[in-house]
Each structure stands twice: as structure tokens, then as C-alpha cells.
Amino acid sequence: MDTAKFEEVFEAKLAKNDFIEPKDWMPENYRKHLIRQVSQHAHSEIVGMLPEGNWITRAPSLRAKLVLLAKVQDEGGHGLYLYTAAESLGISRDEMLNALLTGKAKYSSIFNYPTLTWADIGAIGWLVDGAAIMNQVMLQRSSYGPYSRAMVRICKEESFHQRQGYESITHLAFGTPEQKAMAQDALNRWWFPTLMMFGPPDRESPNSENALKWRIKRETNDQLRQRFVNQTVKQVEYLGLTVPDKHLKWNEAKQGYDFSEPDWDEFKNVIKGNGICNKERLASRNKAHSEGAWVRAAAEAYGKKQPEKEAA
Numbered sequence: 001m002d003t004a005k006f007e008e009v010f011e012a013k014l015a016k017n018d019f020i021e022p023k024d025w026m027p028e029n030y031r032k033h034l035i036r037q038v039s040q041h042a043h044s045e046i047v048g049m050l051p052e053g054n055w056i057t058r059a060p061s062l063r064a065k066l067v068l069l070a071k072v073q074d075e076g077g078h079g080l081y082l083y084t085a086a087e088s089l090g091i092s093r094d095e096m097l098n099a100l101l102t103g104k105a106k107y108s109s110i111f112n113y114p115t116l117t118w119a120d121i122g123a124i125g126w127l128v129d130g131a132a133i134m135n136q137v138m139l140q141r142s143s144y145g146p147y148s149r150a151m152v153r154i155c156k157e158e159s160f161h162q163r164q165g166y167e168s169i170t171h172l173a174f175g176t177p178e179q180k181a182m183a184q185d186a187l188n189r190w191w192f193p194t195l196m197m198f199g200p201p202d203r204e205s206p207n208s209e210n211a212l213k214w215r216i217k218r219e220t221n222d223q224l225r226q227r228f229v230n231q232t233v234k235q236v237e238y239l240g241l242t243v244p245d246k247h248l249k250w251n252e253a254k255q256g257y258d259f260s261e262p263d264w265d266e267f268k269n270v271i272k273g274n275g276i277c278n279k280e281r282l283a284s285r286n287k288a289h290s291e292g293a294w295v296r297a298a299a300e301a302y303g304k305k306q307p308e309k310e311a312a
């Protein structure tokens with residue numbers, strides 16, 4: 001078949017909502033777009049383990065410690081599914097990790113903010129995982145089969161993460177005045193960075209057009225951000241807390257809230273590598289990677305021995 005015919009088959013699959021699978025023909029730009037998004041997503045999962053992992057030893061009860069430990073392990077698993085999905089597009093894990101460790105690759109801006117108190121761990125589960133689910137539910141129906149299937153499992157686990165965060169923040173919000181103040185302080189610091197997770201406004205999102213055309217994304221950054229605000233404001237009200245946005249107002253006509261935009265200059269600065277924690281996060285990842293070298297070497301040596309064992 002010539003390229004035009006391959007393109008026709010590809011377009012027909014998209015039109016029928018069929019998945020594109022690793023061995024199918026796909027336009028080179030589609031492949032590159034997915035490698036970019038899926039690898040960034042994988043990096044976000046494993047960098048996301050750092051701010052939370054930092055609190056495992058300081059969790060206020062054995063139960064809280066167990067739950068947080070399980071959540072952080074899940075994030076490592078999400079990274080694994082996503083790196084594997086990206087590998088099926090023809091990039092090696094070494095290339096992806098090298099891009100992360102040298103600072104060439106992006107990962108979610110949210111993980112460049114510090115976790116100052118235990119309430120921040122509740123806020124991450126509640127807001128950050130809540131925003132992640134809002135985005136990832138649509139990615140379960142992404143056109144690339146391995147990405148879509150990875151997202152189905154990830155979403156199930158993210159729902160548990162969101163519940164653990166909401167439970168933790170509820171405990172604080174209905175606790176002593178000092179605990180409630182901690183919950184409010186965490187909300188104040190995480191609200192706008194969470195809104196940035198959905199990406200730049202549609203008017204400044206260069207990748208959205210292709211992502212929508214190829215059904216990699218099904219909704220735009222602004223649509224998802226709006227839905228997140230609509231859903232979360234009700235939770236904030238239930239908790240007796242206040243959204244740190246004096247322009248937040250219900251808009252009857254659009255059946256949604258009007259709200260202030262995040263500071264997009266701050267966002268650009270963070271994704272350029274100049275956020276509060278960018279350097280610390282990369283240093284931690286590099287340290288973990290070099291300290292894990294012996295594990296990779298052992299696994300590789302074991303893998304090489306397998307054929308001999310089978311022959312014997």
C-alpha cells in the first residue's frame with residue numbers, strides 16, 4: 001500500500017473509534033506526539049513519588065503511613081505502565097529516562113511545589129489526584145490502544161488516591177482550629193498550581209489541535225479545568241473552607257463558576273525548570289537512578305542467564 005492508502009486506513013480507524021495499535025501504520029507526527037505526551041506523563045508519575053514519599057516517615061499514624069506507602073507505590077506502577085506504553089511507539093526506556101535525568105524532558109509542573117505540612121499530603125490526594133482523574137478519564141478513550149488501556153487501570157487507582165486525600169483533608173477540616181487552619185493553608189497554596197496541571201489556556205496550547213484531531217485528547221485544557229472547578233468548589237464548601245479566589249462566582253448562564261486564571265508567567269517559569277523544587281526533584285531522581293544501578297545490572301545479568309537455564 002502507498003502512504004495515501006495507509007493514511008486512509010488510519011483515518012477510517014479514528015472515525016470508527018477503533019484503537020491504533022503498535023504494529024499499525026501511523027503518521028510520524030502522531031507517533032511523536034504520543035511519545036511526547038506519554039513519556040511526560042510517565043515522568044510525572046515517578047517524580048510525583050518524591051514530594052509524597054518524603055512524608056512516609058512522618059505520617060501521623062500507622063494507618064496513614066500504610067495508606068500513603070500504598071499510594072506512592074501505585075505511582076511507581078503507573079510510571080511502569082506508561083513507560084511500557086511509550087516503548088511500544090519505538091523509543092527506549094533509556095532514552096526517556098535520560099531525557100528526564102538531564103532536564104530535557106518535561107513532567108507535571110505541580111511537582112515543583114514544596115510539601116510543607118501533613119495537610120499538603122491530603123491536598124495532593126484530593127486536588128492533584130482529583131485533577132489527574134478529571135484529565136485521565138478522557139484519556140481512557142484515547143485513540144492509542146496501549147495508552148488507553150494503561151489509563152483504565154491508572155484511573156481505578158487514582159480514585160483510591162483521591163479518596164485518601166479527601167479523607168485526610170476532611171479529618172483536618174473538621175478537627176481542631178489549628179488543624180482546620182492547616183487545611184486552609186494547604187488549599188491556599190495548592191489551588192492555583194492544581195489549575196495549572198490542565199495545561200495552558202486553549203488560546204496558547206499548541207498541541208491541542210492535533211491531539212483533538214487524532215483523538216489523543218477528547219477535551220480541551222480549559223474544558224477540563226472548568227469541570228474540575230465546578231466539582232471541587234462543592235467539596236470545599238462541604239469542608240467549610242474557602243477557595244482562595246475572590247473572583248470565584250457562580251455563572252447561571254454557563255452553569256459553571258467564573259474563576260481567576262492562574263499566573264501563567266509562573267507556570268511558564270516552572271516548566272522552564274525554574275520552579276521552587278525543580279532542581280531538588282532532578283537531583284533526587286538522579287541520586288535514585290545511580291543508587292539503583294546495581295539492581296538494573298543484576299536484573300540484566302539474570303535475564304541473560306535465562307536461555308542457558310532453559311537449555312539445561
Ligand code: BYC
Pocket residue numbers: 036037040041042044045046047048049075106107108109110128129132135196197198199200204205206207208211221271
Ligand atoms: N506541566 O499544548 P499543550 C499525577 C507543556 S501525574 C508541565 O496544552 P498538551 C500524579 C506541554 O507538555 C499527572 N508541562 O500540551 C502523579 C507542552 O510542552 P511541549 C500528569 C506542561 O500535551 C503522582 C506545552 O506545555 N498527567 O497525576 O496538549 C502523584 C504546551 O501545552 C503542563 C499527565 O501528564 C504541566 N501542567 O496538554 C500524584 C496527563 N501543561 O511538550 C499524582 C497526560 C502543559 O510541547 N498529559 N505543559 O514541550 C496531558 O493530558 C497533556 O499533556 C497536558 C498538556 C494536559 C498536560
